[in-house]
Every structure is written in structure tokens, then in C-alpha cells.
Amino acid sequence: MSQDVVPPAATNHVVACIDGSRSTTAVCDYAAWASQRLAASLMLFHVLDHGRYPTEPDLAGSIGLGSREHLLEELAELDQQRSKLALEQGKHMLEAAERRVTDDGVTSIVQRQRHGDLGECLLDIEADIRLLVVGLHGESSTDRDVHIGSQLETVIRTLHRPILLVPDEYTEPRSAMLAFDGSETAMRGVELLASSPIFKAFPLHLVMVATESEERWNQLRTAEKALAASGCEVHLAIREGDVEKTLHSYQQENAIDLLVMGAYGHSRIRQFLVGSTTTNMLKTSTTPLVILR
Secondary structure, three states, X not given: OOEOOXXXXXXXXXXXXXXXXXXXXXXXXXXHHHHHHHOOEEEEEEEEEOOOOOOOOOOOOOOOOOHHHHHXXXXXXXXXXXXXXXXXXXXXXXXXXXXXXXXXXXXXXXXXXXXXXXXXXXXXXXXXXXXXXXXXXXXOOOOOOOOEOOOHHHHHHHOOOOEEEEOOOOOOOOOEEEEOOOXXXXXXXXHHHHHOHHHOOOOEXXXXXXXXXXXXXXXXXHHHHHHHOOOOOEEEEEEOOOHHHHHHHHHHHOOOOEEEEXXXXXXXXXXXXXXXXXXXXHHHOOOOEEEEO
16 A cells, blocks of 8 residues: 555554564564454554654754865765665565565555654554554664664653554464553553453453552452453462562463553552663563553
């Protein structure tokens, strides 16, 4: 489909961020999987960073510099050429991504390409986003030196839409767990699990990292009741310990494919998400995460 095809206003898309990083193929595959589970159209979204590829040359301070002015003009021309080449490369990436998701079985596909800041560009289309799919690792990542996408935290803080963060390799999710703390955000997570076709027929685990108490078990049981109508197999657990290690351990022990977490509440989960532990977890994660706002 052609670039910048504008969908109907009422349409919500699964939006896949395509950036040429090592996780781009997995982003396509996870986005295709989510698109089909949700019966939603898929938008392939590519943003040219304005800082790296400016649309207009900046010649401030060049007037009156004699021979240096000519040099600066040549450099500006080179910047323009680089931007044009990057734009063309982005179009090729979007075309390759469309072929990939078509092979995955998606039939309703939209391409969009923008020039600017990723967070701002996503905010412009936020009303059209049902689920955002983003690679965990940035373009500069290698097997020896893994980097989290430089704009990932900004995107998580900015958007009020569910975000699916994916590793470099695709494995079809078949189970999920919610890091539950009894907060309003966590209950919204429960409502999402209960209502979303993505989690239909999944074994669902609600895990609280805290000291056991009757009050906390009651919170979990309340959440369990909210999930009852979905017909899912529900497991409840309270574990003590460090948030990151405890969640990782539980996930590995139970072979859970997908971790769902609420972002920026007022709890130990919040401290975990806004601290350096977040970066460590995202760098080492081999399974996808859904971040809720």
C-alpha cells in the first residue's frame, strides 16, 4: 500500500516502529501476530530523526566567512543528500516490512513515513494507535554490546497506549503474566487481560512481589474474579524479594512468554520501572513485555 494512506478516523491500528535495527524483523512478526489476534489493521511506521537528517541546512554564522562559507554550503548540500538517501532507504525498509507482514498473513496494511522526533511523531497519531510495537534494542546494538533504543523511555513516558516491547527473535506468545501490585494501573492491566483478544485462551499469571498478607491475597482474588468471564486459566502468586529477580525467576520457572507491567504508578513496580533496573531488565530480556500506562 502507498505511503501516507490515511485510514478512517475511527480506525485503531497496531503500529509497528520500523527503524532498521536488528529487531525490525521481530517487530514485523510480533505486530503481525497482534494485528491478527486483535483483528486490527497494521500500520508500518518509520521516522527519520530530525537531528541526524535535517530537512533544512543550518548555515547560521556562515555569512561573511569568505572561503569557509563555500565549504559550509557544500557540507549543507551533503547533509541534504544524506537526508534524501535516508528517506529512500526508509521507503525500501517499509516495503520490505510490508512484504514480511503480508507473508505472515496480514491483509490490511498502511505505510507511514515521518521526519522528526519519534515521540512527537507518535503523539501525532496516538488516537490511531491500539497497540504500539517497538524493538527493545537500538540500531547500534551488536551481539557483544546490546543497547536499548535511545528514545524508548521517552516513548513509554509520553504515550498513553499499550506498548509491546519485543526482543530480536520472534516466538509466538502462548502465556502471559501480569506484575500486579493492587494499584489502579494494575487493575487496568487486569481489565486489558480480560477483554483483549490477544490474551484469549492464554494461561494468565497474576504475580505480586510483596510480603504475604490477607489484604494482598484479597486484592489478587478480586483481580481473579475480573478475569473469570474471559474463561482463562488463572494462577495467583505472591513472592518476596527484589522485583526484577523475582519476576524473572517466576517467569522462567513457569515458562511464561509475555510479561505485562504497568508503568509509573506509585509502588515498588514504579521504583523498578523508573530506575536503572529497568534498563538492565530490558537489555537482558529475551521475551516480549507489554507496558501499560
